[in-house]
Every structure is written in C-alpha cells, then in structure tokens.
Amino acid sequence: GEEVAQTPKHLVRGEGQKAKLYCAPIKGHSYVFWYQQVLKNEFKFLISFQNENVFDETGMPKERFSAKCLPNSPCSLEIQATKLEDSAVYFCASSQRGYGEAFFGQGTRLTVV
C-alpha cells in the first residue's frame, strides 16, 4: 500500500489483559519503527526492524513488550499483562532502505482501564 496502515485505531484493555497492535508498512519499505507517545506528548522509541530482523530494540521494555515483523504479514506489537502506564498512542513508521524520511501511520490509541 501507499500508506502505513495501523489497526486497530482504538483499543481498550483491562489491566492485566493482553494487547496486540498491528502495522502494515508501505510496500517496498524495509524498515519499520514503533514509537510510544504518552499523554504529555513525549515520544519514546521502542523498536525497529529491518525486514523481519530486529534492528534496534534499545527502547523496548522487554518484560511485557514483544514485537515481530514476519514475511507477508503485518508487523505486530504485543503487550502482555497491560498496566495503566501503557496507556498511550502507539505509532508505527516505515522507511526505505536506510535513507529517506520515515512515514508514520495514524497511530493506535491504547487505553488501559
């Protein structure tokens, strides 16, 4: 596709439940990034992929967060046992091979209640 597609747009989970977010990058883009935007507008980089391989996971809270980018499937970000502090907008972005700006999806708003 010509745009980064994120689903769902909104997700509500009870504390302790699992949340799974999806991202379909632009066709032909090799890099996928996940960012978390918390309520005070701060962005936090979580993880990036080069094709199906993890490229940089320095921002990933590894205890409860996991992510995958498998061939012929949307990328996914999964949060096990969600906490109230996980409430945020999660953005996915994709870019071509190491150059050019990253294009952002519309975001998924996760609310943990």
Place this chain on the structure above:
Amino acid sequence: AQKVTQAQTEISVVEKEDVTLDCVYETRDTTYYLFWYKQPPSGELVFLIRRNSFDEQNEISGRYSWNFQKSTSSFNFTITASQVVDSAVYFCALSGPYSGNTPLVFGKGTRLSVIA
C-alpha cells in the same frame, strides 16, 4: 547522546500574526537530519520538512519557513500570517546519519493555538 529541546510548551497567537517555534538540538554526529512534524487534534503526524546537516540554506514553503543554524544548533520554524487551521502540536525531531534506519529523537512539542 542526542537531544531535542523545544522550550516553548504552549503558544497562543491571534490569527494573521507571525509565530516562530524554537528548536535546539544536541548531537555528536557530524551528519544528521532534522525534521518538523505537525500533530493536529485528530492525532496523526504530518511530515513538514526534513533537512540534512550539510544544508544550511533556509527553506520557505508557502506560509512556512525554516531557519537552520548549525552555529547555534537551532532549527526554528516560522508560520507567517497564522490561520486557525495551524492550531496543532508541532514537534521538532533529530535522527542520526541515516535518517531511514535510525530512530527519531523528538522534542516535547509546542502546542500552538491560533485564535480567530
């Protein structure tokens, strides 16, 4: 470590006024990229501009202009004759030498309110 500072948390202007949003960055990279994004109330991130560190030429696009000064590590954004539709949160961001595969470091954003 890379850092982006947007000192102005909120700005309010009356329609048709000019407004400048400040952005100061820190990086040890000799090659880097700077960005501005707009986030309207609907929540999506709208790409406005990308500038690489070798290009200090100022840029103008319609009512928008950007002033990049390496000497002061600043990349300021000016909106001329502001309009209500410009109301949004504006983010300045920085990436390393390869803007496509290094993550963006964002500032905390400046919320611009343009009042009719």
